[in-house]
Structure formats: structure tokens, C-alpha cells
Amino acid sequence: MTRPEPLPLAYQMRQADAAAIAAGTPGLTLMKRAGHAVAEAALRMAPPGARVVVAAGPGNNGGDGFVAAALLAGRDCRVTLALLGDRERLRGDAALAAAEWQGQAIPVREAAFDEADLIVDALFGTGLQRDLEGEARQAVERMNASGRPVLAVDLPSGIDSDSGAVRGAAVLAQRTVTFAARKPGHLLLPGRRFAGTVEVADIGIDPHARTSGVETFANSPGLWREALPRPGLDSHKYDRGHTLVLSGGATRTGAARLAARAALRIGSGLVTVASPPEALGINAAQLTAVMLRGCDGPEGLYAILKDERFNALLLGPALGVHAATRAMVTVAIHARRSLLLDADALTSFEGLASELHRVFHGAPAVLTPHEGEFARLFKGHPDILDPPSKLERARRAAAYTGAVVVLKGMDTVIAAPDGRAAINENGTPYLATAGSGDTLGGIVAGLMAQHMPAFEAACAGVFIHAAAGAGFGPGLIAEDLADLIPGVLRQLLS
Ligand SMILES: NC(=O)C1=CN([C@@H]2O[C@H](COP(=O)(O)OP(=O)(O)OC[C@H]3O[C@@H](n4cnc5c(N)ncnc54)[C@H](O)[C@@H]3O)[C@@H](O)[C@H]2O)[C@@H](O)CC1
Numbered sequence: 023m024t025r026p027e028p029l030p031l032a033y034q035m036r037q038a039d040a041a042a043i044a045a046g047t048p049g050l051t052l053m054k055r056a057g058h059a060v061a062e063a064a065l066r067m068a069p070p071g072a073r074v075v076v077a078a079g080p081g082n083n084g085g086d087g088f089v090a091a092a093l094l095a096g097r098d099c100r101v102t103l104a105l106l107g108d109r110e111r112l113r114g115d116a117a118l119a120a121a122e123w124q125g126q127a128i129p130v131r132e133a134a135f136d137e138a139d140l141i142v143d144a145l146f147g148t149g150l151q152r153d154l155e156g157e158a159r160q161a162v163e164r165m166n167a168s169g170r171p172v173l174a175v176d177l178p179s180g181i182d183s184d185s186g187a188v189r190g191a192a193v194l195a196q197r198t199v200t201f202a203a204r205k206p207g208h209l210l211l212p213g214r215r216f217a218g219t220v221e222v223a224d225i226g227i228d229p230h231a232r233t234s235g236v237e238t239f240a241n242s243p244g245l246w247r248e249a250l251p252r253p254g255l256d257s258h259k260y261d262r263g264h265t266l267v268l269s270g271g272a273t274r275t276g277a278a279r280l281a282a283r284a285a286l287r288i289g290s291g292l293v294t295v296a297s298p299p300e301a302l303g304i305n306a307a308q309l310t311a312v313m314l315r316g317c318d319g320p321e322g323l324y325a326i327l328k329d330e331r332f333n334a335l336l337l338g339p340a341l342g343v344h345a346a347t348r349a350m351v352t353v354a355i356h357a358r359r360s361l362l363l364d365a366d367a368l369t370s371f372e373g374l375a376s377e378l379h380r381v382f383h384g385a386p387a388v389l390t391p392h393e394g395e396f397a398r399l400f401k402g403h404p405d406i407l408d409p410p411s412k413l414e415r416a417r418r419a420a421a422y423t424g425a426v427v428v429l430k431g432m433d434t435v436i437a438a439p440d441g442r443a444a445i446n447e448n449g450t451p452y453l454a455t456a457g458s459g460d461t462l463g464g465i466v467a468g469l470m471a472q473h474m475p476a477f478e479a480a481c482a483g484v485f486i487h488a489a490a491g492a493g494f495g496p497g498l499i500a501e502d503l504a505d506l507i508p509g510v511l512r513q514l515l516s
């Protein structure tokens with residue numbers, strides 16, 4: 023069974039590190055193991071006798087660089103150590119590591135990066151505190167301009183470990199060796215792009231050994247596979263839930279059908295499209311296994327929801343941006359079913375996020391905005407919109423609304439009101455196609471209809487949707503997605 027993969031924040035990494043030291047492993051030993059892992063990775067990238075330039079910074083990241091430099095010199099590499107700052111000003115473990123480097127340390131501004139077969143970037147890691155300026159920034163820019171392959175130590179220097187943001191400038195690495203666990207900045211864009219292939223070295227720090235804080239995970243099946251619905255021998259279709267998807271008007275019905283088909287494919291026992299009267303004929307002509315009900319506005323929805331068997335609702339795709347949509351959302355919230363709000367259901371609350379402030383009364387709710395919808399919904403809430411970290415923005419939105427928030431993109435973040443969050447990484451640019459989001463909504467609503475908890479349903483839905491799209495690749499259209507779900511499910515459930 024695969025386990026959830028934690029992605030510690032920088033302060034949590036410091037806690038885990040301190041725990042390892044308190045348990046008896048000296049910091050210098052950890053640093054030597056880290057430097058050893060870097061040297062091994064470097065030897066896999068560099069030819070025998072290679073010219074390696076190690077750029078070392080003023081902290082422990084630089085210390086790892088000194089250890090690697092010494093090991094590489096002992097393995098027939100021609101190593102230049104280029105230091106940012108003064109050797110005398112190194113402190114703690116970094117100073118101890120530097121003392122073991124017999125060679126000279128040239129100032130980083132003198133490093134001939136373009137003559138290197140390999141550059142080892144050990145300028146900054148998790149201790150980056152502000153935007154790069156001056157000599158540090160120039161060093162990064164010269165490394166990138168050299169076009170030589172770069173191996174980053176822990177993180178590409180300039181990438182923020184917690185957010186993946188570029189702080190002024192960042193090293194574009196081919197590979198990154200990180201320690202104990204990947205960090206959010208390795209998965210979030212643009213950090214993911216700068217890190218290249220990421221390798222995790224076990225240096226004897228347990229990434230779980232920390233004393234406080236929120237949980238961040240990679241969105242891999244280990245996080246939610248156990249919670250995936252599996253029908254039992256005696257399951258009845260009603261046990262597998264009944265998803266209700268609201269349709270737009272006569273010229274805007276396709277989105278609901280895409281969502282409905284996806285909900286059925288993911289295993290919702292029954293799926294009904296609730297259609298405005300004028301669109302019933304169009305919907306009827308194109309639905310088979312999915313059922314159809316007339317639904318005239320908020321009153322119509324209220325009447326339908328007297329039937330308690332509709333246990334998961336999807337509102338938003340092509341519903342229209344207006345007060346009637348808001349009214350329907352209100353009806354849906356009061357009905358206390360599992361609820362997924364997307365697209366127009368979110369945009370209808372432009373600047374009115376306060377109306378969604380903790381209104382879900384403990385009923386499972388998932389909001390699936392892309393960045394544009396997120397910005398419109400939380401207009402006037404700088405505390406939610408302003409953090410540069412997508413992870414932090416999604417977390418704050420989830421805490422504010424009390425709903426699971428799926429902030430979509432190539433690095434979709436799924437955040438729960440209790441602070442748990444997951445970062446998705448199996449997306450494909452081919453998913454950026456009309457109707458793709460409607461399908462995602464249908465998948466997540468269909469999982470919730472089968473009683474999967476909202477956070478796990480959202481994480482699983484995002485992963486399955488992406489896996490379906492990635493498996494298809496070029497030429498993908500939203501109509502394909504639902505029919506690709508069974509192949510993905512088969513693998514996950516086997
Ligand atoms: N004991 C540990 O915590 C271990 C840490 N390790 C390494 O240590 C790194 C973390 O070390 P540190 O916490 O010392 O942090 P870093 O080495 O990442 O950077 C901190 C240093 O850079 C300076 N600095 C930060 N931002 C700057 C900026 N924008 N411009 C100029 N200077 C800046 C700080 O003043 C400080 O001197 C990890 O990324 C990892 O590579 C490994 O050795 C394994 C064990």
C-alpha cells in the first residue's frame with residue numbers, strides 16, 4: 023500500500039531536522055549524508071574527469087556544497103568551489119564542512135560557469151528569505167546564461183521552498199537532489215519547472231517527525247485510494263448515490279451532460295440532469311442512462327430536493343451569472359446535501375464571498391474555481407487573494423468558506439477547511455479544453471454521491487481527471503474524458 027507523501031514546509035523541515043539532531047545524529051552527519059547524495063547524483067550527470075563548478079552560499083545549503091565538492095575532487099573531478107560571501111563568515115555545520123575542503127574557494131563572481139561540464143548549485147535552499155539581489159542574483163543569472171547542466175542542492179536557488187515562487191531570479195536546474203522529502207516548491211509552478219527531475223535522498227531525517235502545523239501532501243493515490251468507493255456484492259444502485267446536475271438554458275446544455283456522464287462513469291448509481299423547461303427537449307434527445315427532470319428556477323430545485331435520495335448536487339456549469347443562480351445555490355446549501363459549486367455558481371458570487379462564509383453547516387462542499395473565478399469570487403479579500411503562494415491562497419479560501427477548495431491549473435491545489443492540502447502533479451496541458459472542468463465537477467460530485475469524504479473525493483477526482491487526460495494526450499476533447507475514467511479506475515482499484 024502506498025502511503026501519503028508529506029511535503030513539509032520550510033519551518034516543518036527545520037523541526038524534523040532538529041528532531042533528528044535531538045535523537046542523536048549530529049547536524050554535521052546529516053550534512054555529510056546530504057553532500058554525499060549530491061556527489062552521487064553529480065557523478066551520474068558528469069563524465070569522468072569532469073570540470074565541476076560548485077557554487078556555495080553562506081548557509082547550510084552551501085555546507086552541503088562543500089561536502090559534495092570534497093567528495094567529487096576525490097573521485098577525479100576537476101572541482102572549482104565558488105563561494106558567495108566570505109569563508110570566515112561561515113557558521114556552524116557549514117563552517118565545519120568548509121574546513122574539510124582543502125582547496126581554495128574563489129569568489130562566485132569569478133566562476134567560469136560556461137566552462138563547466140556540470141554546475142552544482144548550492145547557493146540557497148530552504149533558508150531563502152528574500153528576493154535575490156546583487157551578487158547572488160548575478161551568480162544565478164550567469165549560471166542560467168551558461169547553458170551548462172545544473173544539479174540543484176535541495177532546491178534551485180531562488181525558488182521559495184513553500185510556494186514555488188521565483189524570488190527575484192532562480193536557477194534553472196536539470197536535476198534537484200532534495201533531502202528527506204520533496205517540498206511544496208518542487209510541485210508548485212514555477213518551482214516545478216525550475217527543479218527539473220527531483221530525487222529524494224534519505225539522510226536519516228523523518229519528515230513526519232515534526233511538532234506542529236498543517237499537513238501538505240502530494241496528490242498521489244496513497245492519500246485517498248482506501249477511501250475510493252467499491253461496490254459490494256449486495257450494493258443496490260441507490261446505495262451508490264444519486265447525483266443531480268443542473269443544466270443551463272436551451273443553448274447551454276452541454277456542460278451539464280458532460281458532468282452527468284462523468285458522474286455516472288465514476289460510479290454514481292443514478293444521475294439526473296435537472297433542466298429548465300425550455301431545454302427539456304434538447305436534453306432528452308441526448309440523454310440515455312442519465313435521467314432528466316424539469317426544474318424551473320430556485321422553486322423548482324426546492325421541490326426536487328424534497329426527494330432525499332438526491333444526495334450530491336452539482337451547480338454551476340453554464341447556469342448563467344445572475345441572481346437566480348445565486349438563489350439556486352442558496353436552496354442547495356439549505357438542502358444540506360454534498361454540494362459541488364463550479365463556474366457560474368462561483369462567478370455569480372463575484373465580490374460576494376461573504377455570502378459563502380461558513381454557510382455549509384458541516385455538509386460536504388467543494389468549490390472548483392480556476393484562477394480567474396477565484397479572483398472574482400474573493401474580490402475584496404486581500405487576505406485570501408494576495409499571498410503569492412497558491413497553496414496558501416487555497417488554504418485561506420477553504421478556511422474562510424468552510425468548503426474544500428480546488429484551485430485549478432497545471433498545479434491544482436486541493437485544500438480542506440481543516441488545513442490539509444494536496445498538490446496535484448499528473449495534469450497535462452491537453453486538459454485545458456472546453457468542458458474539461460465540467461467533467462471534473464461531475465467526477466467529484468459522483469464520488470461524493472458514493473459517500474466519499476469531500477477532501478478525498480476532490481483529490482481523487484482531480485487525479486483521475488488528469489490521469490484520464492494524460493493517458494489520451496493530443497487531440498483530447500472533453501467528450502472523451504468520461505469514457506477514459508474506467509481505465510483509470512481499473513488500475514486504482516486493482
Ligand atoms: N541541518 C539541516 O537543517 C540540514 C540542512 N541541510 C541544508 O541546509 C539548507 C538550509 O540551510 P540554511 O537554513 O542555513 O539556509 P540556506 O543555506 O538555504 O540559506 C541561508 C543563508 O542564506 C542567506 N540568505 C537567505 N536569503 C538570501 C537572499 N535572498 N540573498 C542573500 N542571502 C540570503 C541567509 O542569511 C543565510 O546565511 C537546506 O536547504 C539543505 O540544503 C542539509 O545539510 C541537511 C541537514
Ligand SMILES: [K+]
Binds near residue numbers: 143
Ligand atoms: K540550491
